Amino acid sequence: MNLTQTSARSTVLAQTLFVALVGLTLVFAAGFAQSQGLHDAAHDMRHSTGFPCH
Amino acid sequence: MRHMLSSALFAGFAAGLLCALLQYLLVQPNILLAERYESGELVHFQGIASPEQRAAAMAQSMPGMDMSGEEAGHQHGDGAEGGAHRQALTVLFAVLTYCGYGLALVAGMNLAEQVGVKLGLSQGILWGLAGFMAFQMMPALGLQPDLPGTPASDLTARQIWWAGTAAATVAGLWFAAYGTGLWQRAAGLVVLAAPHIWGAPELASFGGIAPPELAASFAARSLAVGMITWAVLGGLVVTLWHSDPAK
Numbered sequence: 321m322n323l324t325q326t327s328a329r330s331t332v333l334a335q336t337l338f339v340a341l342v343g344l345t346l347v348f349a350a351g352f353a354q355s356q357g358l359h360d361a362a363h364d365m366r367h368s369t370g371f372p373c374h
Numbered sequence: 375m376r377h378m379l380s381s382a383l384f385a386g387f388a389a390g391l392l393c394a395l396l397q398y399l400l401v402q403p404n405i406l407l408a409e410r411y412e413s414g415e416l417v418h419f420q421g422i423a424s425p426e427q428r429a430a431a432m433a434q435s436m437p438g439m440d441m442s443g444e445e446a447g448h449q450h451g452d453g454a455e456g457g458a459h460r461q462a463l464t465v466l467f468a469v470l471t472y473c474g475y476g477l478a479l480v481a482g483m484n485l486a487e488q489v490g491v492k493l494g495l496s497q498g499i500l501w502g503l504a505g506f507m508a509f510q511m512m513p514a515l516g517l518q519p520d521l522p523g524t525p526a527s528d529l530t531a532r533q534i535w536w537a538g539t540a541a542a543t544v545a546g547l548w549f550a551a552y553g554t555g556l557w558q559r560a561a562g563l564v565v566l567a568a569p570h571i572w573g574a575p576e577l578a579s580f581g582g583i584a585p586p587e588l589a590a591s592f593a594a595r596s597l598a599v600g601m602i603t604w605a606v607l608g609g610l611v612v613t614l615w616h617s618d619p620a621k
Binding site: 342343 | 375378379382393397401402405460463464466467468470471473474475476477478479480481482484485488509510513514517519520521522526529532533536537596597599600
């Protein structure tokens with residue numbers, strides 16, 4: 321019983337971490353990645369949201 | 375988990391659209407005007423220095439500062455004017471950014487509810503404002519929002535400080551709000567302040583080419599747009615996420 325609870329809990333934890341990681345990856349790609357194409361496309365958004373741009 | 379993803383993405387999509395609209399109305403006119411100064415089309419205090427003299431003076435006073443990207447004329451979306459292509463890219467990246475923030479927010483909320491924190495609409499809005507603090511306001515305390523053409527210190531150092539400050543603010547706010555006992559809360563405030571005591575990467579001297587009024591308006595407006603968008607994002611995430619009791 322305890323084991324089931326613990327494993328259910330760790331599943332929730334793993335899922336939550338996964339969701340957070342997907343979110344932060346998106347933010348990184350939009351705000352930080354320095355490929356020229358990404359930089360140019362995201363330029364105005366980066367300036368307006370206060371990401372360090374160039 | 376599917377519900378967590380879908381509510382964050384819907385909320386992020388809506389918040390991103392709102393952000394793009396507010397930026398179009400308030401922030402982008404400043405950026406476009408600044409780019410006319412950046413390109414040398416307009417000169418603040420005409421007659422004091424030509425763009426070439428300015429670039430030479432800046433290269434001399436700030437070795438190690440890379441203006442090559444600026445001077446080599448990198449592309450800003452669709453050229454210097456606010457064309458449809460450029461607007462569409464800004465909308466796209468606003469949506470992407472706020473979807474990312476929405477996912478991080480819902481993950482944090484789920485974690486909080488796992489440890490017994492109850493979240494309603496007003497807490498959701500507060501969480502949104504906390505996200506604004508972590509990802510925009512506190513980093514801006516050290517690295518002010520820059521207009522295009524503003525000289526700045528080394529990019530990697532700024533990105534590291536920015537990310538560290540965001541992380542420290544998240545952790546600090548968590549302990550300040552949900553810590554048990556005075557010590558944990560006080561430690562939260564210390565963590566919150568740490569990156570600012572350490573200090574952000576600094577410029578050796580000033581060399582901005584746009585008028586200070588324009589830069590001030592840009593900084594104030596971009597922070598205001600961020601605050602509104604984050605508050606809406608937090609409210610939407612918690613509302614959509616709780617709309618299905620199955621979660």
